[in-house]
Amino acid sequence: MERNLKNVACVGCGLIGQGWAALFAAAGYRVAIYDSSDNVLKHAVERVRSNLERLEEINRISIGTAVGALEFVRTTPDLADALNVADFVMESVPDNYPVKKAVFKELDTLAPAGAILASSSSGLLMSEIQTVVSRPERCVLAHPFLPVHLLPLVEVVGGNRTAPATVEATCNLMEKIGKIPVRLNKEVSGYIVNRLQAALLREAINLVATGVASAEDVDRAFCNGMGMRDPFIGPLLRAHLAGNGISKFLDQYKESYRLRWESMASWDTIPSRAKEALIRSVAEMPIVRNHSLDDIKTWRDRMLAQILKLERDYS
Numbered sequence: 001m002e003r004n005l006k007n008v009a010c011v012g013c014g015l016i017g018q019g020w021a022a023l024f025a026a027a028g029y030r031v032a033i034y035d036s037s038d039n040v041l042k043h044a045v046e047r048v049r050s051n052l053e054r055l056e057e058i059n060r061i062s063i064g065t066a067v068g069a070l071e072f073v074r075t076t077p078d079l080a081d082a083l084n085v086a087d088f089v090m091e092s093v094p095d096n097y098p099v100k101k102a103v104f105k106e107l108d109t110l111a112p113a114g115a116i117l118a119s120s121s122s123g124l125l126m127s128e129i130q131t132v133v134s135r136p137e138r139c140v141l142a143h144p145f146l147p148v149h150l151l152p153l154v155e156v157v158g159g160n161r162t163a164p165a166t167v168e169a170t171c172n173l174m175e176k177i178g179k180i181p182v183r184l185n186k187e188v189s190g191y192i193v194n195r196l197q198a199a200l201l202r203e204a205i206n207l208v209a210t211g212v213a214s215a216e217d218v219d220r221a222f223c224n225g226m227g228m229r230d231p232f233i234g235p236l237l238r239a240h241l242a243g244n245g246i247s248k249f250l251d252q253y254k255e256s257y258r259l260r261w262e263s264m265a266s267w268d269t270i271p272s273r274a275k276e277a278l279i280r281s282v283a284e285m286p287i288v289r290n291h292s293l294d295d296i297k298t299w300r301d302r303m304l305a306q307i308l309k310l311e312r313d314y315s
C-alpha cells in the first residue's frame with residue numbers, strides 16, 4: 001500500500017538542505033526546517049525562495065507559483081517542533097559518523113514512530129549510522145547531487161537493517177517531487193556516481209601529472225567530447241552502440257582497452273608530485289585566473305539551468 005506522506009522536516013539547511021526544502025515545497029509538501037545555526041535559519045527561507053525561482057525559470061514549476069510554495073515552508077530553532085508531525089525527515093548535516101549518529105539518535109527519539117528518516121550523506125553507509133537508533137528499519141540513504149533542486153538524480157539505498165518498504169516509499173516520494181531515484185541493491189562506498197567520478201578524476205589527475213595535457217585541455221577534451229554526449233547515454237549503452245552490440249564491443253576493443261587500462265594510474269592516495277602538478281595546472285586555467293569561485297559557480301548553475309530548460313522544452 002502506498003504511504004501518504006505530507007509533512008517533511010529538513011534537518012540541516014546548508015547547500016543541500018535548502019535544495020531539498022525547495023523541491024518538497026514546490027511539490028506541495030509542508031516543510032519544517034531546522035538547523036543548529038541561528039544564522040543559517042535566519043537566511044533559510046530566502047535561500048529556498050531563490051531555489052524556487054530557479055525552478056520557475058526552468059519551467060519545473062509554473063511562473064508565479066514560487067510565492068505560493070513558500071507558504072508551505074517554516075523554520076524553527078526547536079528540533080522537536082520541526083519533527084512534531086513529520087512523515088519524512090530529510091537529514092543534511094555535515095558528513096561524518098559522529099555528527100550523523102548524534103543527529104539520528106535525536107531523530108529516532110523525537111520523530112513520530114512511523115516517520116522515515118533519510119540521510120543525504122554522500123559517502124557514509126546507512127548500516128553504520130543506523131546502529132544507534134531503536135528503529136533501524138525506517139532509516140535510508142537518499143543521496144542527491146548539487147544543485148539538489150536542479151539535478152534530477154537521487155541514489156537510494158538502505159542499510160542492512162532497513163526495511164524494503166522504507167526504500168520503496170522513499171523512491172516513490174522522490175518521484176513525486178520530480179527526482180529520478182536510482183535504487184542500489186547493496187551498499188558500497190561512494191554509491192554509483194561518486195565511484196564513477198573517482199575513477200575519472202584519478203585518470204584526469206594522472207594525465208596532468210604525467211605531462212600529457214594541461215588541466216585546461218583535459219577539461220576541454222572532456223566537455224567537448226564525453227561531456228557533450230553523455231547527458232543522454234551512459235557509458236554502458238555507449239559501449240553497446242559503439243560495438244553494434246555489447247558482446248561485439250568487448251571482443252573488438254579488448255586489446256585497445258587492455259593497453260589503456262594497463263597504462264593508467266592505479267594509486268589510491270594522490271602522490272605528492274601529482275598533487276603539486278595538478279594544483280599548479282588548475283591555477284593556470286584561464287577561468288580560474290580571471291574569475292572568483294562564486295562567479296564560476298553562478299555561471300555553472302546558469303548553464304545547467306539552461307540545459308535543463310532545453311531538455312524540458314523538448315521532452
Ligand SMILES: NC(=O)c1ccc[n+]([C@@H]2O[C@H](COP(=O)([O-])OP(=O)(O)OC[C@H]3O[C@@H](n4cnc5c(N)ncnc54)[C@H](O)[C@@H]3O)[C@@H](O)[C@H]2O)c1
Nearest residue numbers: 012013014015016035036037092093095120121122144146
Ligand atoms: N555539497 C555537496 O556537493 C553534497 C552533495 C550530495 C550530498 N551531500 C551531503 O549532504 C549533507 C550536507 O552537506 P552540505 O553540503 O549541505 O553541508 P553544509 O555544510 O552546507 O550544511 C550543513 C548544515 O548542517 C548544519 N548542522 C550542523 N550540525 C547540525 C546538527 N547537529 N543539527 C542540525 N543542523 C546541523 C549546519 O549549520 C549547516 O547549515 C552531507 O552529508 C553531504 O555529504 C553534499
